[in-house]
Amino acid sequence: MNENDDELTPEEAGALRSLAEGEAPPLALERATVARLRERGLLAPPRRVRAAWLLAAAAGVALFCAGLFLGHRRPEAPSSAEGPRFVLFLYDAPSEPELSDAQMQERVSEYRNWAIGLRKAGADIRGEKLKPEGRRLGSASPGDAPLGGYFIVSAKDWGAAMEIARSCPHLKHGGTIEVREIEKT
């Protein structure tokens, strides 16, 4: 500082201004701020999209693409009609958290990569999205969790089918998977 008065020297002014050149705000802060605004009711509710719904759709698209690719490379891939086939019903977490667009994209990639990995390993796995509306017959209730999507996978036996189900990222996101064997007719 200038010892004779209170004005800043150029060196001092530059040093002080340099303090304003900090690092960029972390990305997580953006998500945290949006979440806080939502908690306070200051943002409109997000478009409510069933996460698993999108995930199943994404996986289906990815499998289609992977099938095109692998179809040229692996003509010997097992046919779905050969061995036992199982359905993995994916139920959403009871309190499915609201996902931002970025989180949704991240989740979609995670499921897509899981399905593609299985396909590349030789598994015959297909997924479909389900419309949210459903009709139920009989009195049995699967509970409050909505059914978000399903995969059909070939596996040599129940043990292999359960191993595939356990590897699905749906579980770590709080979802539930019901495995059912498709009865051959």
Add this chain to the structure above:
Amino acid sequence: MSEGEDRSLVAAFLARRDEAAFLALYRRHTPFLHRFLRTLSGGASETEELVQETWVRGVERLDGFAWRSSLKTWLAGIALNTWRERRRAPAAAPLDDDRLPAASPVRHEIASVDLQRALSGLSPGYREAILLHDVAGYTHEEIAALTGVDAGTSKSQLSRARRALRARLPGRSA
């Protein structure tokens, strides 16, 4: 950063109050607010809490914002008051060297770390005066609008703050 763009973004947000409209405003002004509060508060986690609280308060009051100042200055005023309230709260931790913000690359003879350490040792009022004027670049008139003191008081406060800062810098005296 034009006021016209800010006005359009605010109007879009107030019409829909959706996440996308908010993020347009957030991404435009948060880099400044984050640096401003980081320099004021020192700690990374406290800074993030302050940024969040600033936006909560800003969004709560946005429909009453009369554009007598720029949106950036208005948000800075909210940030400043949020920090002041936090500072007065009993749980507020004192600044210490471990909580100093990451130093910018040293490009000046006065090392950033020395400057930050000296700033952190000032009284909150002196630190605020220097940060608003010499770091954030506000004029005394803008500071008067932000803080509620008159411009003359802001000038004299800055003079005293600079002398106090100089006394705390290594190898310098008031």
